[in-house]
Amino acid sequence: xxxxxxxxxxxxxxxxxxxxxxxxxxxxxxxxxxxxxxxxxxxxxxxxxxxxxxxxxxxxxxxxxxxxxxxxxxxxxxxxxxxxxxxxxxxxxxxxxxxxxxxxxxxxxxxxxxxxxxxxxxxxxxxxxxxxxxxxxxxxxxxxxxxxxxxxxxxxxxxxxxxxxxxxxxxxxxxxxxxxxxxxxxxxxxxxxxxxxxxxxxxxxxxxxxxxxxxxxxxxxxxxxxxxxxxxxxxxxxxxxxxxxxxxxxxxxxxxxxxxxxxxxxxxxxxxxxxxxxxxxxxxxxxxxxxxxxxxxxxxxxxxxxxxxxxxxxxxxxxxxxxxxxxxxxxxxxxxxxxxxxxxxxxxxxxxxxxxxxxxxxxxxxxxxxxxxxxxxxxxxxxxxxxxxxxxxxxxxxxxxxxxxxxxxxxxxxxxxxxxxxxxxxxxxxxxxxxxxxxxxxxxx
Numbered sequence: 001x002x003x004x005x006x007x008x009x010x011x012x013x014x015x016x017x018x019x020x021x022x023x024x025x026x027x028x029x030x031x032x033x034x035x036x037x038x039x040x041x042x043x044x045x046x047x048x049x050x051x052x053x054x055x056x057x058x059x060x061x062x063x064x065x066x067x068x069x070x071x072x073x074x075x076x077x078x079x080x081x082x083x084x085x086x087x088x089x090x091x092x093x094x095x096x097x098x099x100x101x102x103x104x105x106x107x108x109x110x111x112x113x114x115x116x117x118x119x120x121x122x123x124x125x126x127x128x129x130x131x132x133x134x135x136x137x138x139x140x141x142x143x144x145x146x147x148x149x150x151x152x153x154x155x156x157x158x159x160x161x162x163x164x165x166x167x168x169x170x171x172x173x174x175x176x177x178x179x180x181x182x183x184x185x186x187x188x189x190x191x192x193x194x195x196x197x198x199x200x201x202x203x204x205x206x207x208x209x210x211x212x213x214x215x216x217x218x219x220x221x222x223x224x225x226x227x228x229x230x231x232x233x234x235x236x237x238x239x240x241x242x243x244x245x246x247x248x249x250x251x252x253x254x255x256x257x258x259x260x261x262x263x264x265x266x267x268x269x270x271x272x273x274x275x276x277x278x279x280x281x282x283x284x285x286x287x288x289x290x291x292x293x294x295x296x297x298x299x300x301x302x303x304x305x306x307x308x309x310x311x312x313x314x315x316x317x318x319x320x321x322x323x324x325x326x327x328x329x330x331x332x333x334x335x336x337x338x339x340x341x342x343x344x345x346x347x348x349x350x351x352x353x354x355x356x357x358x359x360x361x362x363x364x365x366x367x368x369x370x371x372x373x374x375x376x377x378x379x380x381x382x383x384x385x386x387x388x389x390x391x392x393x394x395x396x397x398x399x400x401x402x403x404x405x406x407x408x409x410x411x412x413x414x415x416x417x418x419x420x421x422x423x424x425x426x427x428x429x430x431x432x433x434x435x436x437x438x439x440x441x442x443x444x445x
Contacts, residue, residue: 001125006293012417013075013294024060031056034078042053042226047085055081068171076121079290085259086286089377094214095127099178101211105204105235106219108192111247113143113221115273116189118281119152122187132183135160135219136167136172136207137191154278157183165204167191168210175211178391188213196231201238208239216241219271219412220257222249228257236265243270246284258289329384335362336369374402375412387413438443 005408012033038048058077094100102119106112116133123129133151135158144160151158152313153247159174171188179184192205193200208216218241220228246262249272262268269284321327376384378401383390390398390413399406 005037005041007032008040009259009294009324011080012037013078016328018190019281027056027059030074036318038259041259042257043369044226044229044264047263049258050165050263057131063398072309074293079294082259082290082293083287085263085267086289087262088286089268090283090285090287091270093270094242095123095129095185097214099132099175099183100215101213102185102187102215103204103208103211103213104189104217104219105186105239105241106192107196107221108194108247110192110219111273112192112275113146114150115136115245115247115271116147116187117156118278119154120151120156120185120187121154121278122281124154129185130183131156131185131187132174132181133158133179135173136170136187136188138165138167138170139191143189143191150278168206171207171211191265194233195415203233205238215243217243218267221243221274222246222257224257226257226260229260232261232265232267236267241267243319245271245273247267247273250272266280270327326385329379329387329416331392332416332419333373333376333384336373339369371404371408372412375399375404375409378402387416396398 008184012030034055035048036051038051039045043051055077058081059074072423091101104112117390120131120133123131130282133147133156135144135147141162144162148158159170159177161170161173162227164170167190174188175186176182188207188211190204191200200339213344214369216239218232218239220232222228224231228246235241244265244267246258248260258269258272269286272282272284274280274282321331379390383394383398395406395409399409402409
């Protein structure tokens with residue numbers, strides 16, 4: 001996420017990061033590089049220029065040159081200004097209606113239908129809502145089918161009327177259906193076009209007037225950079241939408257849309273899509289994103305994701321097993337499943353301070369645990385429960401069954417043994433201290 005921009009900003013600020021003498025010339029040169037990095041990331045020229053001018057004014061006003069740690073103060077100014085540029089505060093979603101109506105808008109291919117499903121999944125699981133998805137793309141039968149597939153996948157009802165060519169009538173009927181069937185959120189997926197046209201704008205404007213949504217969200221593919229910002233402006237002129245959704249942020253995105261969109265349309269980014277899975281959606285936090293862009297990681301989001309997957313009952317059972325030295329490979333497999341549910345592996349690694357830079361150029365995919373899982377699945381139930389019984393001949397069989405080498409099996413057994421010892425050691429209060437530390441870090445943000 002924003003790898004190129006992070007790299008270029010890191011190089012630009014490198015001179016100032018030391019404790020040495022910083023001059024006005026140094027600051028000017030550094031900010032010139034910062035502006036270049038922003039322009040390379042496809043940030044609007046006016047936005048990039050205003051950004052560096054503001055940072056320079058603040059730097060001169062706060063006596064950065066004469067401070068004890070000028071480099072650190074300068075990085076903090078850049079971080080604060082990036083946060084402001086992306087909206088400053090975290091923007092919530094309005095769920096005050098009964099039912100709450102959310103209208104989705106955007107161009108074809110922006111990821112609107114997929115995001116509608118992700119949002120429904122998020123509201124169902126994290127906000128305990130009963131959402132209804134509505135298929136109002138009357139031009140592409142495949143879009144209606146896609147929404148039904150998504151709805152089935154996440155266990156959310158989809159309202160559609162394939163024979164009807166009037167999206168206003170479909171949306172209105174869907175709201176009546178929601179009221180009758182106890183749905184407290186209605187998410188209306190509308191038609192997109194390959195480009196902005198008058199017919200499309202009139203149609204979505206008519207739907208908007210008819211259903212009076214609490215939230216109108218504009219979904220945009222973040223990989224389209226500056227084009228995304230121009231499209232957002234055109235939609236905002238017609239719809240006056242409430243917030244932006246940036247999809248495909250896990251791709252090779254330059255970051256221009258995330259950094260420019262707020263200053264151009266003055267509407268907050270509310271959600272970001274970070275992968276293909278239905279769980280791969282995050283509320284947008286400008287401050288945390290600024291941290292990540294500057295290579296500072298995002299420990300708070302990492303802790304939050306871990307806590308979402310944390311099952312207290314399972315944790316208690318696991319604690320007892322560890323205390324009795326009964327922690328086996330089935331338990332290990334269960335822990336791997338929980339980590340995988342937290343999201344895209346590269347995204348998770350990027351949340352650890354400094355890790356993004358350390359892993360630059362290294363390809364981390366979601367199959368990172370594939371070999372380990374194959375080895376564990378090739379073990380018998382007895383071997384999983386009592387790894388100590390695994391001898392040479394068993395190792396040969398496990399390696400053959402999992403398509404791995406005996407060395408890889410040995411490596412896993414060794415790592416598992418070391419991890420078991422460490423977990424046993426942490427039973428004496430170490431684990432609680434670690435959780436306390438993580439919670440303290442969360443409170444500091």
